[in-house]
Amino acid sequence: GSPILQHPRQSSKQRFVADLSQCLFDFVIQLLPTQEEMAVKEDVRKLLERLIRTIEPDSRLLSFGSTANGFSLRNSDMDLCCLIDSEDKLAAADLVTMLGDLLERETKFHVKTLPHARIPIVKLTLDPSPGLPHGIACDIGFENRLALENTRLLMCYAMIDPTRVRTLVLFLKVWSKRRKINSPYKGTLSSYGYVLLVIYYLVHVKNPPVLPNLQQMPPLRPITKEETHLNGFNIWFFDDIDLLRQRWVSENPDSVAELLIDFFRYYARDFQYNTGVASIRSGLLKKEAKGWQNDYSGGRYDPSRERNRLCIEDPFEIDYNVARCVTKDGLYTIRGEFMRAARVLATRPDRAIVALAELCE
Numbered sequence: 001g002s003p004i005l006q007h008p009r010q011s012s013k014q015r016f017v018a019d020l021s022q023c024l025f026d027f028v029i030q031l032l033p034t035q036e037e038m039a040v041k042e043d044v045r046k047l048l049e050r051l052i053r054t055i056e057p058d059s060r061l062l063s064f065g066s067t068a069n070g071f072s073l074r075n076s077d078m079d080l081c082c083l084i085d086s087e088d089k090l091a092a093a094d095l096v097t098m099l100g101d102l103l104e105r106e107t108k109f110h111v112k113t114l115p116h117a118r119i120p121i122v123k124l125t126l127d128p129s130p131g132l133p134h135g136i137a138c139d140i141g142f143e144n145r146l147a148l149e150n151t152r153l154l155m156c157y158a159m160i161d162p163t164r165v166r167t168l169v170l171f172l173k174v175w176s177k178r179r180k181i182n183s184p185y186k187g188t189l190s191s192y193g194y195v196l197l198v199i200y201y202l203v204h205v206k207n208p209p210v211l212p213n214l215q216q217m218p219p220l221r222p223i224t225k226e227e228t229h230l231n232g233f234n235i236w237f238f239d240d241i242d243l244l245r246q247r248w249v250s251e252n253p254d255s256v257a258e259l260l261i262d263f264f265r266y267y268a269r270d271f272q273y274n275t276g277v278a279s280i281r282s283g284l285l286k287k288e289a290k291g292w293q294n295d296y297s298g299g300r301y302d303p304s305r306e307r308n309r310l311c312i313e314d315p316f317e318i319d320y321n322v323a324r325c326v327t328k329d330g331l332y333t334i335r336g337e338f339m340r341a342a343r344v345l346a347t348r349p350d351r352a353i354v355a356l357a358e359l360c361e
Protein backbone atom coordinates (compact mmCIF):
# COMPACT_ATOMS: atom_id res chain seq x y z
CA GLY A 1 0.00 0.00 0.00
CA SER A 2 0.97 3.58 -0.47
CA PRO A 3 2.27 5.25 2.65
CA ILE A 4 0.72 8.47 1.46
CA LEU A 5 -2.79 7.02 1.28
CA GLN A 6 -2.54 5.00 4.46
CA HIS A 7 -1.54 7.79 6.71
CA PRO A 8 -4.78 9.78 6.81
CA ARG A 9 -6.87 6.65 7.39
CA GLN A 10 -4.81 5.66 10.40
CA SER A 11 -4.93 9.07 11.89
CA SER A 12 -8.71 9.24 11.58
CA LYS A 13 -8.86 6.05 13.62
CA GLN A 14 -6.44 7.47 16.13
CA ARG A 15 -8.50 10.63 16.35
CA PHE A 16 -11.66 8.66 16.95
CA VAL A 17 -10.01 6.63 19.70
CA ALA A 18 -8.57 9.68 21.45
CA ASP A 19 -11.92 11.41 21.19
CA LEU A 20 -13.76 8.41 22.53
CA SER A 21 -11.44 8.12 25.53
CA GLN A 22 -12.09 11.75 26.42
CA CYS A 23 -15.85 11.30 25.97
CA LEU A 24 -15.80 8.24 28.20
CA PHE A 25 -14.07 10.13 31.03
CA ASP A 26 -16.46 13.07 30.73
CA PHE A 27 -19.48 10.81 30.55
CA VAL A 28 -18.51 8.77 33.58
CA ILE A 29 -17.52 11.74 35.75
CA GLN A 30 -20.96 13.31 35.59
CA LEU A 31 -22.50 10.03 36.76
CA LEU A 32 -20.44 9.76 39.94
CA PRO A 33 -22.31 10.23 43.22
CA THR A 34 -22.07 13.67 44.79
CA GLN A 35 -20.35 14.28 48.13
CA GLU A 36 -23.79 15.02 49.50
CA GLU A 37 -25.21 11.70 48.39
CA MET A 38 -22.30 9.86 49.97
CA ALA A 39 -22.77 11.77 53.21
CA VAL A 40 -26.49 10.93 53.32
CA LYS A 41 -25.69 7.27 52.77
CA GLU A 42 -23.16 7.28 55.56
CA ASP A 43 -25.78 8.84 57.86
CA VAL A 44 -28.25 6.12 56.92
CA ARG A 45 -25.65 3.46 57.67
CA LYS A 46 -24.98 4.95 61.12
CA LEU A 47 -28.67 5.23 61.92
CA LEU A 48 -29.30 1.61 60.93
CA GLU A 49 -26.29 0.48 62.92
CA ARG A 50 -27.62 2.24 66.00
CA LEU A 51 -30.99 0.53 65.60
CA ILE A 52 -29.51 -2.93 65.07
CA ARG A 53 -27.41 -2.51 68.20
CA THR A 54 -30.58 -2.21 70.27
CA ILE A 55 -31.21 -5.85 69.33
CA GLU A 56 -27.64 -7.16 69.07
CA PRO A 57 -25.21 -4.88 70.95
CA ASP A 58 -22.05 -6.45 69.52
CA SER A 59 -22.93 -5.88 65.91
CA ARG A 60 -21.29 -3.76 63.24
CA LEU A 61 -22.85 -2.61 60.01
CA LEU A 62 -20.38 -2.37 57.12
CA SER A 63 -20.72 -1.13 53.56
CA PHE A 64 -19.85 -3.41 50.67
CA GLY A 65 -20.62 -3.53 46.95
CA SER A 66 -20.41 -0.37 44.89
CA THR A 67 -20.57 2.08 47.80
CA ALA A 68 -17.33 0.54 49.07
CA ASN A 69 -15.42 -0.64 46.00
CA GLY A 70 -14.98 2.53 43.97
CA PHE A 71 -17.48 1.54 41.26
CA SER A 72 -20.42 3.54 42.51
CA LEU A 73 -22.80 5.46 40.27
CA ARG A 74 -25.20 8.19 41.28
CA ASN A 75 -28.25 6.84 43.14
CA SER A 76 -26.98 3.29 43.27
CA ASP A 77 -28.28 0.91 45.92
CA MET A 78 -26.54 0.53 49.24
CA ASP A 79 -25.26 -2.89 50.19
CA LEU A 80 -24.74 -3.31 53.92
CA CYS A 81 -23.47 -6.29 55.84
CA CYS A 82 -24.12 -6.90 59.52
CA LEU A 83 -21.36 -8.68 61.44
CA ILE A 84 -21.89 -9.88 64.98
CA ASP A 85 -18.82 -10.29 67.11
CA SER A 86 -20.32 -11.98 70.18
CA GLU A 87 -20.22 -15.73 70.85
CA ASP A 88 -23.87 -16.41 71.62
CA LYS A 89 -25.65 -14.51 68.94
CA LEU A 90 -29.13 -14.76 67.55
CA ALA A 91 -29.60 -16.96 64.49
CA ALA A 92 -29.44 -14.78 61.37
CA ALA A 93 -33.01 -15.69 60.36
CA ASP A 94 -34.41 -14.56 63.76
CA LEU A 95 -32.38 -11.39 63.69
CA VAL A 96 -33.68 -10.59 60.20
CA THR A 97 -37.27 -10.96 61.37
CA MET A 98 -36.74 -8.92 64.55
CA LEU A 99 -34.88 -6.18 62.72
CA GLY A 100 -37.57 -6.04 60.05
CA ASP A 101 -40.23 -5.47 62.75
CA LEU A 102 -38.14 -2.84 64.48
CA LEU A 103 -37.44 -0.86 61.31
CA GLU A 104 -41.09 -1.00 60.34
CA ARG A 105 -42.05 0.52 63.72
CA GLU A 106 -39.28 3.08 64.10
CA THR A 107 -38.47 4.34 60.59
CA LYS A 108 -40.06 5.43 57.34
CA PHE A 109 -38.40 2.65 55.40
CA HIS A 110 -40.52 0.15 53.51
CA VAL A 111 -39.30 -3.19 54.76
CA LYS A 112 -39.16 -6.65 53.24
CA THR A 113 -37.41 -9.57 54.91
CA LEU A 114 -35.96 -12.71 53.34
CA PRO A 115 -34.91 -14.67 56.46
CA HIS A 116 -34.38 -17.95 54.61
CA ALA A 117 -32.35 -16.80 51.61
CA ARG A 118 -28.80 -18.13 51.01
CA ILE A 119 -27.69 -14.93 52.74
CA PRO A 120 -30.57 -13.82 55.05
CA ILE A 121 -31.48 -10.29 54.10
CA VAL A 122 -33.58 -7.24 55.01
CA LYS A 123 -34.53 -5.06 52.03
CA LEU A 124 -35.28 -1.40 52.69
CA THR A 125 -36.52 1.39 50.48
CA LEU A 126 -37.17 5.01 51.27
CA ASP A 127 -39.55 7.05 49.12
CA PRO A 128 -38.17 10.07 47.29
CA SER A 129 -38.30 13.34 49.23
CA PRO A 130 -37.08 16.89 48.47
CA GLY A 131 -33.70 16.23 50.11
CA LEU A 132 -33.44 12.77 48.52
CA PRO A 133 -35.02 13.00 45.08
CA HIS A 134 -34.32 9.37 44.25
CA GLY A 135 -35.03 7.85 47.63
CA ILE A 136 -32.77 5.08 48.87
CA ALA A 137 -32.67 1.35 48.33
CA CYS A 138 -30.65 -0.68 50.74
CA ASP A 139 -30.07 -4.39 51.40
CA ILE A 140 -28.79 -5.54 54.78
CA GLY A 141 -27.22 -8.99 54.68
CA PHE A 142 -25.92 -10.95 57.63
CA GLU A 143 -22.48 -12.43 58.21
CA ASN A 144 -21.63 -12.18 54.55
CA ARG A 145 -17.90 -11.94 55.20
CA LEU A 146 -16.94 -13.23 51.77
CA ALA A 147 -18.77 -10.31 50.15
CA LEU A 148 -16.72 -7.89 52.27
CA GLU A 149 -13.57 -9.57 51.03
CA ASN A 150 -14.57 -9.64 47.36
CA THR A 151 -15.47 -5.95 47.67
CA ARG A 152 -11.96 -5.29 48.98
CA LEU A 153 -10.48 -7.28 46.08
CA LEU A 154 -12.40 -5.24 43.49
CA MET A 155 -11.41 -2.04 45.26
CA CYS A 156 -7.74 -3.02 45.06
CA TYR A 157 -8.07 -3.72 41.34
CA ALA A 158 -9.72 -0.32 40.90
CA MET A 159 -6.87 1.38 42.75
CA ILE A 160 -4.03 -0.14 40.70
CA ASP A 161 -5.03 1.72 37.53
CA PRO A 162 -7.94 3.97 38.52
CA THR A 163 -8.24 5.81 35.23
CA ARG A 164 -8.58 2.83 32.95
CA VAL A 165 -10.24 0.33 35.30
CA ARG A 166 -12.81 2.65 36.87
CA THR A 167 -13.75 4.30 33.60
CA LEU A 168 -14.27 0.95 31.89
CA VAL A 169 -16.23 -0.57 34.75
CA LEU A 170 -18.42 2.47 35.35
CA PHE A 171 -19.18 2.81 31.68
CA LEU A 172 -20.13 -0.86 31.38
CA LYS A 173 -22.39 -0.60 34.41
CA VAL A 174 -24.26 2.35 32.89
CA TRP A 175 -24.36 0.70 29.50
CA SER A 176 -25.70 -2.60 30.88
CA LYS A 177 -28.38 -0.77 32.88
CA ARG A 178 -29.47 1.39 29.93
CA ARG A 179 -29.57 -1.65 27.64
CA LYS A 180 -31.56 -3.54 30.30
CA ILE A 181 -29.20 -6.46 30.66
CA ASN A 182 -28.37 -5.86 34.35
CA SER A 183 -31.13 -7.81 36.16
CA PRO A 184 -30.29 -11.21 37.61
CA TYR A 185 -33.97 -11.52 38.56
CA LYS A 186 -34.89 -11.32 34.89
CA GLY A 187 -32.24 -13.72 33.64
CA THR A 188 -29.41 -11.32 32.86
CA LEU A 189 -26.20 -10.46 34.74
CA SER A 190 -25.56 -8.54 37.99
CA SER A 191 -23.18 -5.58 38.12
CA TYR A 192 -20.83 -7.79 40.09
CA GLY A 193 -20.80 -10.22 37.14
CA TYR A 194 -19.93 -7.46 34.67
CA VAL A 195 -17.14 -6.19 36.90
CA LEU A 196 -15.67 -9.69 37.01
CA LEU A 197 -15.87 -9.91 33.19
CA VAL A 198 -13.91 -6.66 32.93
CA ILE A 199 -11.24 -7.77 35.41
CA TYR A 200 -10.97 -11.17 33.75
CA TYR A 201 -10.41 -9.43 30.44
CA LEU A 202 -7.79 -7.01 31.84
CA VAL A 203 -5.87 -9.73 33.71
CA HIS A 204 -6.17 -12.76 31.44
CA VAL A 205 -7.18 -11.72 27.92
CA LYS A 206 -5.13 -8.61 27.26
CA ASN A 207 -1.54 -9.29 26.39
CA PRO A 208 0.42 -7.62 27.90
CA PRO A 209 -2.06 -7.54 30.79
CA VAL A 210 -3.45 -4.27 32.11
CA LEU A 211 -3.73 -5.68 35.65
CA PRO A 212 -1.70 -8.23 37.62
CA ASN A 213 -3.42 -11.26 39.14
CA LEU A 214 -3.60 -10.21 42.80
CA GLN A 215 -4.63 -13.69 43.94
CA GLN A 216 -1.55 -15.36 42.44
CA MET A 217 1.16 -12.93 43.48
CA PRO A 218 3.68 -14.22 46.00
CA PRO A 219 2.97 -12.94 49.53
CA LEU A 220 5.57 -10.71 51.18
CA ARG A 221 5.86 -13.00 54.19
CA PRO A 222 4.87 -16.58 54.90
CA ILE A 223 1.19 -16.88 55.75
CA THR A 224 -0.67 -19.61 57.57
CA LYS A 225 -3.79 -21.38 56.46
CA GLU A 226 -5.82 -19.79 59.29
CA GLU A 227 -4.94 -16.34 58.02
CA THR A 228 -5.93 -17.08 54.46
CA HIS A 229 -9.08 -19.16 54.75
CA LEU A 230 -12.67 -18.19 55.48
CA ASN A 231 -15.49 -20.75 55.47
CA GLY A 232 -13.08 -23.14 53.72
CA PHE A 233 -12.27 -20.72 50.89
CA ASN A 234 -8.89 -19.18 50.21
CA ILE A 235 -9.43 -15.44 50.46
CA TRP A 236 -5.82 -14.35 50.29
CA PHE A 237 -4.77 -11.73 47.78
CA PHE A 238 -1.99 -9.18 47.50
CA ASP A 239 -3.50 -6.06 49.05
CA ASP A 240 -0.52 -3.79 49.67
CA ILE A 241 -1.60 -1.34 47.01
CA ASP A 242 0.94 1.36 47.84
CA LEU A 243 3.72 -1.11 47.28
CA LEU A 244 2.08 -2.47 44.18
CA ARG A 245 1.73 0.95 42.63
CA GLN A 246 5.47 1.44 43.09
CA ARG A 247 6.40 -1.97 41.76
CA TRP A 248 3.89 -2.88 39.11
CA VAL A 249 3.76 -0.99 35.88
CA SER A 250 1.58 -2.39 33.12
CA GLU A 251 3.32 -2.76 29.79
CA ASN A 252 -0.01 -2.38 28.10
CA PRO A 253 -0.30 1.14 26.66
CA ASP A 254 -3.90 0.89 25.35
CA SER A 255 -6.24 3.77 25.99
CA VAL A 256 -9.63 3.34 27.65
CA ALA A 257 -11.34 3.56 24.26
CA GLU A 258 -9.13 0.89 22.71
CA LEU A 259 -9.76 -1.38 25.67
CA LEU A 260 -13.51 -0.84 25.47
CA ILE A 261 -13.65 -1.54 21.74
CA ASP A 262 -11.65 -4.71 22.18
CA PHE A 263 -13.67 -5.74 25.27
CA PHE A 264 -16.87 -5.73 23.23
CA ARG A 265 -15.18 -7.55 20.35
CA TYR A 266 -13.85 -10.22 22.69
CA TYR A 267 -17.20 -10.95 24.38
CA ALA A 268 -19.08 -10.63 21.07
CA ARG A 269 -16.87 -13.03 19.19
CA ASP A 270 -14.10 -14.80 21.03
CA PHE A 271 -15.16 -15.87 24.52
CA GLN A 272 -16.15 -19.53 24.51
CA TYR A 273 -19.57 -19.36 26.11
CA ASN A 274 -20.36 -23.03 25.53
CA THR A 275 -17.31 -24.52 27.18
CA GLY A 276 -15.47 -21.75 29.01
CA VAL A 277 -15.52 -20.43 32.58
CA ALA A 278 -14.12 -16.95 33.21
CA SER A 279 -12.10 -17.07 36.44
CA ILE A 280 -10.21 -14.01 37.62
CA ARG A 281 -8.24 -16.29 39.96
CA SER A 282 -7.27 -18.96 37.42
CA GLY A 283 -7.87 -17.64 33.91
CA LEU A 284 -9.95 -19.55 31.38
CA LEU A 285 -11.29 -22.80 32.83
CA LYS A 286 -13.43 -25.54 31.29
CA LYS A 287 -17.04 -26.04 32.38
CA GLU A 288 -16.37 -29.75 32.25
CA ALA A 289 -13.48 -29.54 34.69
CA LYS A 290 -15.70 -27.73 37.19
CA GLY A 291 -18.72 -29.95 36.63
CA TRP A 292 -20.62 -26.91 35.37
CA GLN A 293 -21.97 -28.25 32.09
CA ASN A 294 -25.76 -28.19 31.97
CA ASP A 295 -26.83 -31.67 32.76
CA TYR A 296 -28.38 -33.50 29.83
CA SER A 297 -27.62 -36.92 31.30
CA GLY A 298 -30.27 -39.00 33.02
CA GLY A 299 -32.77 -38.45 30.21
CA ARG A 300 -34.85 -35.34 30.86
CA TYR A 301 -33.34 -31.92 30.51
CA ASP A 302 -35.14 -29.32 32.56
CA PRO A 303 -34.39 -25.80 31.29
CA SER A 304 -35.82 -24.15 34.40
CA ARG A 305 -33.05 -25.75 36.42
CA GLU A 306 -30.22 -24.69 34.19
CA ARG A 307 -27.55 -22.80 36.01
CA ASN A 308 -24.55 -22.69 33.75
CA ARG A 309 -25.29 -21.02 30.43
CA LEU A 310 -22.76 -18.32 31.29
CA CYS A 311 -20.04 -19.26 33.75
CA ILE A 312 -18.12 -16.75 35.85
CA GLU A 313 -16.28 -18.21 38.82
CA ASP A 314 -16.49 -16.21 42.04
CA PRO A 315 -12.98 -15.09 43.04
CA PHE A 316 -13.17 -16.77 46.48
CA GLU A 317 -16.22 -19.00 46.54
CA ILE A 318 -14.95 -21.02 43.62
CA ASP A 319 -17.88 -23.45 43.55
CA TYR A 320 -20.25 -20.52 43.01
CA ASN A 321 -21.14 -19.43 39.47
CA VAL A 322 -21.79 -15.69 39.73
CA ALA A 323 -23.73 -15.85 36.44
CA ARG A 324 -25.96 -18.74 37.43
CA CYS A 325 -29.12 -16.62 37.10
CA VAL A 326 -28.42 -15.97 33.43
CA THR A 327 -30.96 -17.89 31.32
CA LYS A 328 -30.71 -19.05 27.73
CA ASP A 329 -32.70 -16.01 26.56
CA GLY A 330 -30.75 -13.72 28.88
CA LEU A 331 -27.43 -14.87 27.46
CA TYR A 332 -28.76 -14.52 23.92
CA THR A 333 -29.71 -10.92 24.70
CA ILE A 334 -26.41 -10.13 26.41
CA ARG A 335 -24.37 -11.54 23.51
CA GLY A 336 -26.56 -9.63 21.07
CA GLU A 337 -25.78 -6.44 23.00
CA PHE A 338 -22.03 -7.15 22.95
CA MET A 339 -22.28 -7.60 19.17
CA ARG A 340 -24.33 -4.45 18.73
CA ALA A 341 -21.82 -2.43 20.76
CA ALA A 342 -18.88 -3.87 18.83
CA ARG A 343 -20.63 -2.96 15.59
CA VAL A 344 -21.43 0.62 16.64
CA LEU A 345 -17.82 1.22 17.64
CA ALA A 346 -16.42 -0.45 14.51
CA THR A 347 -18.35 1.89 12.23
CA ARG A 348 -16.63 4.82 13.94
CA PRO A 349 -19.11 7.62 13.38
CA ASP A 350 -17.67 11.08 12.83
CA ARG A 351 -17.91 12.12 16.40
CA ALA A 352 -17.20 9.86 19.34
CA ILE A 353 -20.00 11.43 21.33
CA VAL A 354 -22.46 10.17 18.73
CA ALA A 355 -21.10 6.65 19.16
CA LEU A 356 -21.51 6.88 22.94
CA ALA A 357 -25.07 8.13 22.69
CA GLU A 358 -25.93 5.35 20.27
CA LEU A 359 -24.27 2.74 22.48
CA CYS A 360 -26.35 3.69 25.51
CA GLU A 361 -29.69 4.59 23.90
Ligand code: CTP
Residues within 6 Å of the ligand: 064, 065, 066, 067, 069, 071, 072, 073, 076, 077, 079, 146, 147, 148, 150, 151, 173, 190, 191, 192, 193, 322
Ligand atom coordinates in the same frame (compact mmCIF):
# COMPACT_ATOMS: atom_id res chain seq x y z
N1 CTP B 1 -22.27 -10.14 45.35
C1 CTP B 1 -21.88 -11.45 45.47
N2 CTP B 1 -22.39 -12.40 44.62
C2 CTP B 1 -23.27 -12.04 43.64
C3 CTP B 1 -23.68 -10.72 43.50
C4 CTP B 1 -23.15 -9.79 44.38
O1 CTP B 1 -21.07 -11.75 46.33
N3 CTP B 1 -23.74 -12.98 42.80
C5 CTP B 1 -21.74 -9.14 46.30
C6 CTP B 1 -20.38 -8.59 45.89
O2 CTP B 1 -19.65 -8.32 47.06
C7 CTP B 1 -20.71 -7.31 45.20
C8 CTP B 1 -21.93 -6.86 46.00
O3 CTP B 1 -22.61 -8.06 46.34
O4 CTP B 1 -19.65 -6.37 45.28
C9 CTP B 1 -22.87 -5.96 45.24
O5 CTP B 1 -23.26 -6.56 44.03
P1 CTP B 1 -23.98 -5.73 42.89
O6 CTP B 1 -25.12 -4.98 43.48
O7 CTP B 1 -24.20 -6.66 41.75
O8 CTP B 1 -22.82 -4.74 42.44
P2 CTP B 1 -22.64 -3.22 42.73
O9 CTP B 1 -21.19 -2.92 42.41
O10 CTP B 1 -23.11 -2.86 44.09
O11 CTP B 1 -23.51 -2.56 41.56
P3 CTP B 1 -24.78 -1.62 41.60
O12 CTP B 1 -24.24 -0.23 41.69
O13 CTP B 1 -25.43 -1.92 40.28
O14 CTP B 1 -25.62 -2.02 42.78
Ligand code: MG
Residues within 6 Å of the ligand: 065, 066, 076, 077, 078, 079
Ligand atom coordinates in the same frame (compact mmCIF):
# COMPACT_ATOMS: atom_id res chain seq x y z
MG1 MG C 1 -25.12 -2.81 44.72
